[in-house]
Amino acid sequence: MNAFLTGVIFLIAFTATGKSIDCVSCSTTNGTDCSGDVTTCADDLTFCQTARTELKKDGVASNQVYKYCGGDEQSNSIYREESFTTFVQVEIQNCETDKCNEEPAQLTPRANTPNGVKCMHCFENYSEDCNSEETIECTGDMNKCLFMSGNICNNGELGVDDTAFNVCALRHCTNIASADLHPRYDEVDTGNIQKIEISEGIKDA
Template structure:
């Protein structure tokens, strides 16, 4: 799962036509900041954008960041998912003035309080499905249950980095309301991901 942001970056594409604002463009696999050139964006790229990830695995956190010119009107967006051992957050932030993305990214913290929703919790390597009697208690805005299966794992973790895929399946908590909001929903069409499902889970409230 440590290469998840790398996969996102390779899925991001934009076109070139003329001048708009100036944005910092850079990428780092170590931390929430990076340094790079100031780029004059194309005329249809009206935002400076920062894409940041945080992965906490067994209590150890790591971050990646990508700063670039943004051309669509995608709003401030946060994706979260959590298992019993790993938390992942992907956040996109926009701003609209010259070099406004030069400061270090500030990830929006999520609430740590249980929300009354429980999800099945499982991970199965080299499989298209997983089932378990074990559950995870969801927290904050993660009030949905996520199921993902496909050729998306490497060394027992979700990878999405374009290398050494093997089949696996996972179930845990997420904050998205529908499958098409998953960062890698587009990979369903390519066959890399076989299935993404969002369910209501078990609500104890």
């Protein structure tokens, strides 16, 4: 369920103008931090950036970290979403001094307290839509409902390597206010993602 979440890896483009800066460049797909060579960034990349994701599925956590040169149009951000079985957080952090991203990658702690918002909860593999009478109680800053469909699953499991993705659909809680804030929103233009919708939750009376 919710296998698409592996796809929430850092599909981000950076553009900006300004001074050169030296940044650590590295990545790991299985760890909470990475270290690597120092790179002198192009003149239009004015920040060092760290992108970290944590995915918890059925209580088992996996982490990915990317450090690189970035542009100032990409602001610090935290993306969260949660289903009954899976929680994912993607956090982007900027800094402005040489090698400032060599520090360990951090994740801002989440709040687990119910916030009074509920969302429809469903997942359908090989489908462009899903609906259910089942709801999930949202927590912390996740006070919106996410609907997403597209080529984001691989037989209901996490897609890896060059294996072809198949269409699936899901609904659950998220913390973003609009679809364009989703980490994979750019894939709507490529057709990989068919639809991302953010809606108000069902509030307790």
